[in-house]
Amino acid sequence: MNDLTYIKPQNLQEALAELSKKNEATYILAGGTDILISLKEGNIKPQYLLDISELSEIKGIKQEGEYLVFGAATTMQSIAESPIVKEKLPCLVSAAIQMASPQIRVRATIAGNLVTGSPIADTVPMFRALDTVLEIQGTGKKREVKLDDFILGYRKVDLAAGEMVTAFKVPLLKANQKANFIKVGRRNALAISVLNMAVKLTFAADKTVESARVVLGGVAATSVRAKNLEAFLTGKKMTEEVVLEAGNVVLQDATPIGDIRATAEGRKVLLSSRMVRLLEEFIN
Amino acid sequence: MQNISFTLNDKLVKVSVEPQETLLDMLRERLDLTGTKKGCEKGDCGACTVILDGEAVNSCLVLAVQVDGKSVTTIEGLEKDGELDPIQQAFIDKGAVQCGYCIPGMILSSKALLDKNPSPTEEEIRTSISGNLCRCTGYVQIVDAIKSLVK
Ligand SMILES: Cc1cc2nc3c(=O)[nH]c(=O)nc-3n(C[C@H](O)[C@H](O)[C@H](O)COP(=O)(O)OP(=O)(O)OC[C@H]3O[C@@H](n4cnc5c(N)ncnc54)[C@H](O)[C@@H]3O)c2cc1C
Ligand code: FES
Ligand code: FES
Secondary structure (H helix, E strand, O other): OOOOEEEOOOOHHHHHHHHHHOOOOEEEEOOOOOHHHHHHHOOOOOOEEEEOOOOHHHOOEEEEOOEEEEEOOOEHHHHHHOHHHHHHOHHHHHHHHOOOOHHHHOOOEHHHHHHOOOOOOOOHHHHHHOOOEEEEEEOOEEEEEEHHHHEEEOOEEOOOOOOEEEEEEEEOOOOOEEEEEEEEOOOOOOOOOOEEEEEEEEEOOOOEEEEEEEEEEOOOOOOEEOHHHHHHHOOOEOOHHHHHHHHHHHHHOOOOOOOOOOOHHHHHHHHHHHHHHHHHOOOO | OEEEEEEEOOEEEEEEEOOOOEHHHHHHHHOOOOOOOOOOOOOOOOOOEEEEOOEEEEHHHOEHHHHOOOEEEOHHHOOEOOEOOHHHHHHHHOOOOOOOOOHHHHHHHHHHHHHHOOOOOHHHHHHHOOOOOOOOOOOHHHHHHHHOOOO
16 A cells, blocks of 8 residues: 545645645646546556645636636536536537536546546547637746647646646637537447547638637547648638538548547548538538 | 545544545445445446535545545435335336346436436436446336436
């Protein structure tokens, strides 16, 4: 038996202080739905578990100017139930509600989903497509980083020792913007996605696409921006032909791999066809 | 070891637990409440479902220390004065129980739903038990049992 110590700080200040005092064997515990499995399987050997799941400073959702700000320890369930998210960013409700099972959603947090760094984390593509900015804190310091830049590689993120993610700042959609998410899983409940994808389009007055953000999950070691597809869509009107062609273009952005959940060829077909389905909602 | 106290099936209990011990292991091994079933131990099957502060959770994915100061309901807590809870009775009446392994979890998931929302739709019922796997029944009778309680 290793000597693990469980610490439950009373507020964010205390949590950050603990995080800076301790060493590399200090792990943040949020919903525990990833980390407790790693702990049981012996993949990690923490000395300290710092439970941040009930810190009120980093829970909950509020509007601040042009942003909807999500505390990092906000759960999938609270997103799914939030009237303000339903009204302003229903695409995030759609991502949160398709994750796992009710028992998991009530514990699982958005920061846990992100920091775990799984290439198929369900909320990451949507937050990325929405151009989310993360707020990160260490003792006495606070910084902001774009979610796009935070993800460095397979299970690697831009967090220094002593730092934690404290908030997700999501720009509200403007009248000329639209966003949506789609998940392709083998089973609805509990399926870790085979693929997931998120899109945000900004339209010019003449209904051509002014800018596009498209993020794919499950096709590479991390979620990726579909840069070719974004360039293809920019300047075009969203017609049936454009959407069909987009299903081909997206294959330039991804080299899906085969694994136990799907073959590489199967993933390609899925990627094309689901991208078409996702973009069909943007035809105007 | 760490000392915790929490409300278990409406009674205050005090327990000493290891920091890495799960709520599931504490219930089954320290408190002898074996109605909470141990299946996959990784959040997949829902056999270990209990109600924690009003929400259905997988007790295999909660640490025992985390329930300090909270309220936990297990299947043993449903029967009152020798009378089965209406949900338990409905599962029997509708023939929703075969081997029974998944049933405590199923009942607690549906109880968490009905406590919050006494008039759920069929879709809400199906969602509420979507994290509970049953190898025997095909879910039809289970959904019927829960539906029979809708107000
Ligand atoms: C049965 C099952 C089904 C699942 N299905 C899905 C699914 O469909 N889709 C999906 O995307 N995921 C799924 N998951 C994975 C998991 O539930 C999610 O990734 C979840 O969001 C993790 O959040 P958590 O709060 O539980 O993280 P934890 O396990 O508490 O933490 C995960 C990691 O993040 C770190 N961390 C947490 N919060 C912070 C913070 N604020 N700052 C810095 N680091 C932090 C922790 O130290 C740890 O390394 C599933 C898991 C299980 C067990
Ligand atoms: S034993 Fe907990 S979900 Fe299977
Ligand atoms: S009754 Fe046997 S697993 Fe459900």
